[in-house]
Amino acid sequence: MKTILVIDDDKELRQALTAALENQGWNVLSASNGDEGLELARNHLPKAILCDLLMPGKNGFRVCSAIRDDDALKYSVLIAMSGKGFEDTKQAAMEAGADEFMVKPLDFGRLCDVLAHIIDQSEVEVPPAAVEPASAPYVRFWGVRGSIPTPGPETVRYGGNTACVEFRGGGEIIILDAGTGIRNLGNALASEFAGRALGLTILITHSHWDHVHGFPFFQPAYDPSNRIRILGFEGTREGLAGVFSAQMESPFFPIGLAQIPSHLSFEELRSMEFTVGNVKVQAAFTNHPGVCVGYRLSVGETSIAYLPDHEPFHRMRNKSVIPDALKDQTRQFALAEDEKIARFLDGTDVLILDAQFDSDEYANHTGWGHSSVDDAVELALRSKVKKLFLFHHDPSHNDTKIDQMVLYARSVVKKSGKSLDVEAAQEGQKCECVPAKR
Numbered sequence: 268m269k270t271i272l273v274i275d276d277d278k279e280l281r282q283a284l285t286a287a288l289e290n291q292g293w294n295v296l297s298a299s300n301g302d303e304g305l306e307l308a309r310n311h312l313p314k315a316i317l318c319d320l321l322m323p324g325k326n327g328f329r330v331c332s333a334i335r336d337d338d339a340l341k342y343s344v345l346i347a348m349s350g351k352g353f354e355d356t357k358q359a360a361m362e363a364g365a366d367e368f369m370v371k372p373l374d375f376g377r378l379c380d381v382l383a384h385i386i387d388q389s390e391v392e393v394p395p396a397a398v399e400p401a402s403a404p405y406v407r408f409w410g411v412r413g414s415i416p417t418p419g420p421e422t423v424r425y426g427g428n429t430a431c432v433e434f435r436g437g438g439e440i441i442i443l444d445a446g447t448g449i450r451n452l453g454n455a456l457a458s459e460f461a462g463r464a465l466g467l468t469i470l471i472t473h474s475h476w477d478h479v480h481g482f483p484f485f486q487p488a489y490d491p492s493n494r495i496r497i498l499g500f501e502g503t504r505e506g507l508a509g510v511f512s513a514q515m516e517s518p519f520f521p522i523g524l525a526q527i528p529s530h531l532s533f534e535e536l537r538s539m540e541f542t543v544g545n546v547k548v549q550a551a552f553t554n555h556p557g558v559c560v561g562y563r564l565s566v567g568e569t570s571i572a573y574l575p576d577h578e579p580f581h582r583m584r585n586k587s588v589i590p591d592a593l594k595d596q597t598r599q600f601a602l603a604e605d606e607k608i609a610r611f612l613d614g615t616d617v618l619i620l621d622a623q624f625d626s627d628e629y630a631n632h633t634g635w636g637h638s639s640v641d642d643a644v645e646l647a648l649r650s651k652v653k654k655l656f657l658f659h660h661d662p663s664h665n666d667t668k669i670d671q672m673v674l675y676a677r678s679v680v681k682k683s684g685k686s687l688d689v690e691a692a693q694e695g696q697k698c699e700c701v702p703a704k705r
């Protein structure tokens with residue numbers, strides 16, 4: 268959704284503009300002073316910013332200059348507004364970097380025309396569907412490791428790149444997380460679609476390094492004909508765009524986010540259910556530090572779910588120090604939260620799930636926000652999943668250890684008397700999503 272930021276100390280005007288712009292389909296952010304406005308702008312990289320010129324504290328001229336001095340905001344269109352219609356006020360606003368100047372009371376019709384013009388100029392044609400809508404959905408693993416990349420002879424079979432999974436289905440290419448695996452995916456896409464514009468969607472589960480730090484090396488982002496949407500939930504401190512921009516600041520990377528030539532858009536999700544083309548997407552908050560979600564993607568009768576970072580609620584609550592009087596209540600609460608996750612996954616054909624630890628390791632890592640292989644199998648069985656991929660492999664696990672974990676997981680399934688295919692996710696592996704026969 269296109270985002271606009273309104274900076275004005277006049278509360279009534281902010282409220283009226285918010286309501287009117289929301290009616291026009293904008294996601295509206297608002298700030299009552301310049302400093303707050305600048306912070307929101309840097310965190311959200313809005314498409315347009317409406318800034319009052321006369322405010323207590325940092326005045327609007329200085330806010331406009333600060334916005335224009337910030338490389339990450341160079342594509343945000345800046346509209347200055349003032350109660351004074353002097354020519355010199357307009358000139359000073361334009362000199363401070365405003366693209367447009369409007370006198371209050373605002374003519375909302377003209378504002379809409381200005382915004383429509385901006386959108387016309389900045390919108391590019393959405394490239395056609397990259398994949399055949401009718402072909403069977405599939406996932407391919409490009410990064411399966413948790414925490415930190417682990418290259419080397421010991422991990423060569425399962426792979427050492429961090430989280431990145433490609434989903435193709437319903438005519439869409441959807442990329443789940445942008446760990447270092449996204450680099451090889453980008454290279455593969457660039458050669459497969461050479462000379463053709465690509466429309467891609469990247470769904471981010473959360474902003475920990477192992478889920479975002481491959482993005483600066485994603486080749487399709489450097490092709491001006493490509494359009495890339497990055498969707499995720501706002502973090503505890505930073506917006507999604509702020510996280511991607513911060514990891515590309517000059518101390519860390521030579522190219523800033525604003526210099527990336529493809530048409531990039533960041534959309535902070537407000538809803539737990541939405542669509543990407545023909546793909547239905549559902550999200551659920553998982554039990555992991557900060558704001559973290561899992562996604563379930565469905566095309567027709569087939570569905571896959573991706574929960575790379577999750578610890579069962581009841582396990583963690585068992586470990587915390589809870590007053591006796593609250594113990595029962597806490598356990599009931601945690602079990603109910605676990606049940607919500609189980610319902611979210613119910614009947615998935617393919618489940619890609621955090622199974623970082625074996626049970627001994629888990630005993631020493633309770634409360635780290637990751638699952639044991641036992642709990643991963645239990646959850647998949649409870650949700651009547653057809654195929655489970657153990658995912659987010661621990662950086663200390665070599666290929667032999669992961670083989671052992673798969674065999675162990677299969678023995679747990681066998682003991683249960685139920686049916687479930689278990690594999691460990693492996694870089695390069697492709698899995699077609701066949702609807703489960705039930």
Ligand SMILES: [Zn+2]
Binds near residue numbers: 414475
């Ligand atoms: Zn992770």
Ligand SMILES: [Zn+2]
Binds near residue numbers: 473475555576
């Ligand atoms: Zn994490």
